[in-house]
Amino acid sequence: MTQGTAKAARTPAVSRRAVLDAATRLVEAQGVAGLSMRKLAAELGVAVTSIYWHVGNREALLDELVQEMVHGLDALSPSGPDPTTRVLSLAVGLRRVLRDHPHLIGLVNERGLTPAMFLPSERALAAEITAAGLTGARAAEAVRAVQYHVIGFVLVERHTDRSPEQRPSAEELWQAELAAPPPAGAADSALARALAAPVDADRLFEISTGALVRALLAPSPPARET
Template sequence: MSRTVLTREQVLEAADDLVRQHGPDALTMRGLAARLGTAVTSIYWHVGNRESLLDALVERTVEEMGAIQPTGRTPATRIVSVARRLRGELHARPHLIAMVHERGLTERVLLPAQRALVREAHTAGLRGARAAEAVRAVQFQVVGFVLVERARELAQDETPGRERPRKSASARKDPALARALARPADPERLFTASMRALVKSLLAQGST
């Protein structure tokens, strides 16, 4: 019988599965070779060293994310739509955040969204440094929010059933506030509200 020839895409697919399941630290060339039933030298032949492999995985994931198309009638609503889409893409790929952090490739991952944000900033009348500030503010808000969400998820996994914090004095003075804070946060609603407020403030600069 003829032996199946290993391809670069098969190597990347196996590496991606390994990182999704166990994180970037679990990705070793020897472990990947064992997973594929091949020699370590064959892995190096197809993808180079581990650093090159991680870079290739980031590029592959960015390609999967594809171009981000804004929706909505106004620049503000379209920018919020880009932010929501980017958050969704990152949230669906927690392994990507870890890889990007390890390789210092955050800017590369954000590039598709950045292009859409630049277009909308220009449409809103922002130029130069103001446009750049608006684009970066939106990107930082998205990434920061996703990182907080991820940290909360990991904390809940490690300490399930953790006791809720006690009510503060200010909360006791405002029963409605206390009740609201006692309920679990709605990340989608919170993200959208905060992003709308941020974008409104940023775009107001275009009229000054």
Template sequence: MSATIPAPERSTPRQPLSRGEVVDAAIRIVDSQGIEALSMRGLAQELNVYPSAIYWHAGNKAQLLSLIYKRLMQDLQLPDATALEWDEWVLAMASAVRDEFGKHPDLAARWGSQLQVTSSGLEFAEQVLKVLSRGGFSDVQLPLVYNTVSAAIFGWITAEFATEPADAEEEWQSYLEKHVSESISQLPTINRHRKNLLNQAFSLRWESGQKAPMKASFEFSMRVMVEGLKSLKT
């Protein structure tokens, strides 16, 4: 026999629930507890409503995640495209994307795991393509350059903010740090440059970008990408 869902407790009548409230609450849950903690029932409890109200406004969990990513894209503060050359704009845009997604590392880490087609995402694509087109790339080059820029930015963010195991504790991180430190004694190149590599380079980290940001490496990577794209035009 299935359990009866208790009626939400209400001391005073509340205003009608909005989709925006649902998305806001979902983001709060993910930011504080991780994406695994996000459920329609838990969200209903957070908002003190019946689960049916959540489904009405957000659909299923996959649709809810799409709404969340739509919100993240809407919150992006892109630089003024008329004030910068295309290459400067791409660098500024890349930093803006990383800054915004870095506020929600658990969502950033899972960006590439689900296809995203939202109105705000399409508007973002339009803006990027407009700037790249203005930069002088040919019709053939344009989709290649756009995909390169998008993959470089969002692929980096996904990797930098890769989440630690859900049950990770300080002991786990200490173990991983000890394991890496001991293992590199047999790896001369890593050992020689350990000061600048440990916990600062991919495959050598025991903390995610939330705790150990990789901003300098990100900016360097973006500059290298842009310089490479500029060489296509010479």
């Protein structure tokens, strides 16, 4: 179904490509929830059934979008002199790609394509972490730790980005904390002031990822000595 292998009969009003492009545009503009088959048809000046003809389904349409977007993740190559900075460069690149397609993670999540999506970066990470001297299960844990950290970070970022009006914002909450002097445990006013400031996501990512990677690639075993 959907196209087959024969040639086009009449000159089509829309093509599968046009539908996919318009859908991409809609998703990028209004999010996944903003993609409706009727809106799509209206934007293309076409009846809804034509959409259904070219891409069979809303699910299938999203599937296709995800497949296309995921291919943008293949070109991740590390850079830097030592393994630590190379792993960090991979993490930074992965975050950048994920941030550039904010709806990608959600889509991939709904479609259950997460493993396939992250295989390329997983492979690159594995190579660098092997080069750093880790092997076997230790290396696998390090790979996954970095992956989870980066993906999770972007997910949190996306969450905070998507809610423009925070009822009691973190800033307000911590400024209230500053007002009431020392009844709770907020003794360090500099800390409270810093927590009242908005998050510098770039810097935070650099710091936390750097700390994680350095600790993971350190020679000492991951068990703590009290």
